[in-house]
Amino acid sequence: MRVNQLAKNLNITGDTVRFYTRIGLLSPAKSSVNGYKDYSDKDQSRMQFILSARNLGFSVDEIKVIFSRTDQGESACGLVRQMIQQKLEETEKQFEEMVKLRRKLSNAVEDWSHKPDKAPTGNMICHLIEGTYAESSQLEANREASMTPSLED
Amino acid sequence: MRVNQLAKNLNITGDTVRFYTRIGLLSPAKSSVNGYKDYSDKDQSRMQFILSARNLGFSVDEIKVIFSRTDQGESACGLVRQMIQQKLEETEKQFEEMVKLRRKLSNAVEDWSHKPDKAPTGNMICHLIEGTYAESSQLEANREASMTPSLED
DNA sequence: ATAAACCTGTGTGTTAGACACAGGTCAAGG
DNA sequence: CCTTGACCTGTGTCTAACACACAGGTTTAT
Structure with missing residues (x-):
C-alpha cells in the first residue's frame, strides 16, 4: 500500500508516515514499477x-531504542516498564512546573488589577512585567527590598 | 560591556544574549576598535x-510585539494585560493535558503490573504498549471489543 | 615575541512533524 | 494518441529557544 493509504488507515497524515520513514523507523519496499x-x-x-507509544509520551528516540531490541527478536517489555x-x-516534575506557572500567572493578573498603565521609559519597558520576578540574577541580588509583594513562584 | 559581561550580570549564558541579539531584540553598538x-x-x-516575560511564559514572538509598541514610546500595558x-x-488547557497524561501513565503502570513480558511477533512489538489506546483510528474503529479495559484518557 | 587563556561571531543541531513544490502518474475525454 | 486535470510522490525547508562546536581574533603573562 502507498503512503497515503496507510495514513488514511491510521487516521494520520501522509507527512507523518513520511517522517517516520525518513528517520528509518519504517522501511517500506520500493515499487520497482x-x-x-x-x-x-x-x-x-x-x-x-x-x-x-507517542500517545504515552515516548519520544522518537525512545521508540528507536525499543525497536533496536524488538528488531532482533528480543522482548522490550522489561525496558518499557523501566x-x-x-x-x-x-x-x-512537569506537572509541578505547570502548577507554578499557573499560580504565577493568576498572581500577576490579580496583582496588576491594582496597577495603572504606564508609558515606557529608558530602562522600563512595561512595569507590570518588570514587577514580576525573573530567575535569581545579579540584578535581583542587588535590588533593594521593594514594597511590592514578589510574584515569584 | 561585552556579551559575556552582560550574561554574567543577569546570570544567563552568553549564548542566550547572542540569541536575542541575533533575532534583533537587542541591538548593541559595534565597537569600532x-x-x-x-x-x-x-x-x-x-x-x-x-x-x-519568558518567565511568565511569553514567547519570543509575543515579546517582539510588545517591543514594537514600546520602541515607539507607546505603552504596552493594555496589550500585556490582554x-x-x-x-x-x-x-x-495544557494543565488539563498534563493531568490526562499523568493518569494515562499511572493507569498503564498499574495495568501492566498484572501482565507478563512477551517476545515480539510479526505484528506485535510490545503488547504492553499496543494494549493502550492511541487516538481514534480506522484500526480502532475496526477492532473487536477487547476484554482488556482501555487505558484511553 | 610568544604562548596560554579567553573571547568573539557564525554555523549547525535539537522535536516531531507541517508545509511547499517540482515533477511523476492516472483516469476521463477528445 | 494525446491532453487536461486531479492526485500523488519524494525531498527540502521551516518551526522555538536556545546549546554547542569551532575557527580565528584578543588579551595577558612571561
Whole structure:
C-alpha cells in the first residue's frame, strides 16, 4: 500500500508516515514499477505501535531504542516498564512546573488589577512585567527590598 | 560591556544574549576598535525584561510585539494585560493535558503490573504498549471489543 | 615575541512533524 | 494518441529557544 493509504488507515497524515520513514523507523519496499514506497501490513503495525507509544509520551528516540531490541527478536517489555516509570516521574516534575506557572500567572493578573498603565521609559519597558520576578540574577541580588509583594513562584 | 559581561550580570549564558541579539531584540553598538558588540545599560534592561516575560511564559514572538509598541514610546500595558489573560487560558488547557497524561501513565503502570513480558511477533512489538489506546483510528474503529479495559484518557 | 587563556561571531543541531513544490502518474475525454 | 486535470510522490525547508562546536581574533603573562 502507498503512503497515503496507510495514513488514511491510521487516521494520520501522509507527512507523518513520511517522517517516520525518513528517520528509518519504517522501511517500506520500493515499487520497482514507479519507485513509490510500498508499505506492508507490518509497516502499518509498526506505525500503530509508534502512535501508541507517542500517545504515552515516548519520544522518537525512545521508540528507536525499543525497536533496536524488538528488531532482533528480543522482548522490550522489561525496558518499557523501566522507561514508563521514569516517564511518570518526569511528568510529575512537569506537572509541578505547570502548577507554578499557573499560580504565577493568576498572581500577576490579580496583582496588576491594582496597577495603572504606564508609558515606557529608558530602562522600563512595561512595569507590570518588570514587577514580576525573573530567575535569581545579579540584578535581583542587588535590588533593594521593594514594597511590592514578589510574584515569584 | 561585552556579551559575556552582560550574561554574567543577569546570570544567563552568553549564548542566550547572542540569541536575542541575533533575532534583533537587542541591538548593541559595534565597537569600532575590534568589532565586538558593545551592550549598554538599556540593552541590559531589555534583556532583563525579556527574562521576566519568558518567565511568565511569553514567547519570543509575543515579546517582539510588545517591543514594537514600546520602541515607539507607546505603552504596552493594555496589550500585556490582554496577552496574559489569554496565556492563562492556554495554560489551563495544557494543565488539563498534563493531568490526562499523568493518569494515562499511572493507569498503564498499574495495568501492566498484572501482565507478563512477551517476545515480539510479526505484528506485535510490545503488547504492553499496543494494549493502550492511541487516538481514534480506522484500526480502532475496526477492532473487536477487547476484554482488556482501555487505558484511553 | 610568544604562548596560554579567553573571547568573539557564525554555523549547525535539537522535536516531531507541517508545509511547499517540482515533477511523476492516472483516469476521463477528445 | 494525446491532453487536461486531479492526485500523488519524494525531498527540502521551516518551526522555538536556545546549546554547542569551532575557527580565528584578543588579551595577558612571561
